[in-house]
Amino acid sequence: MRSTKHFICVLSIVILWSCASGDSLRYFPIKIPKSSSEQCIRQVKDSLPSYGFLLYGFSKDSLLSIKYIRSGALNEREVRLLLTSHPDQPYCRANIRITTFFRKDTIIEYYDEKQGFPASHRTDFKEALLMIKRTAELYLPPKKRKN
Known part of the structure; x- marks a missing residue:
């Protein structure tokens, strides 16, 4: 009996640790040259404020902004957008996390290029993500034409 409780306790800790460590692995890559990532960010x-996002943190290589959405009396969503530039990689990471508060439940979802959200949630950040991509494309060097 004691070993079963010990096993369940260890298993729950492993599951919680694996969920927490996967947060930074779920990202959407955005190509930005290293030399101009600071200007792009x-x-x-x-x-971002024109898309309803509030700025919570800004440095030369990262940006954190949050958007709050209230739909109905019992449903609230928090969209958290973290844009980070890494010096050893040629792209920025856009981590998008949606926390839904519905009655007493809390649901946390992450967006990346492999797994999406329902269409209703995707509209919360899609325009801002497209704006970030378009801005990043301005800083990419022009493609060379083959003759």
């Missing part, structure tokens, strides 16, 4: 910072 600064331009995105200036544009």
Whole structure:
């Protein structure tokens, strides 16, 4: 009996640890040249408030913004957008996390290029993500034509 409780306790800790460690692995890559990532993040910072996002943190290589959505009396969503640039990689990471508060339940979902959200949740951040992609494309070097 004691070993069963011990096993269940260890198993639950392993499951919680694996869920928590997977947060940073769920990201959407956005190609930005290393030399201009600071300029791109600064331009995105200036544009995000027009999409309803509040700026919570900004540095030369990262940006954290949050958007709160209330739909109905019992349903609230928090969309958290974290944009980070890594010096050793040629792209920025966009981590998108939606926390849904429905009555007493809390549901946390992550968005990446492999697994999406329901269409109703995707509209919460799709326009902002497209704006970030378009801004990043401005800083990419032009493609060379083959003759």
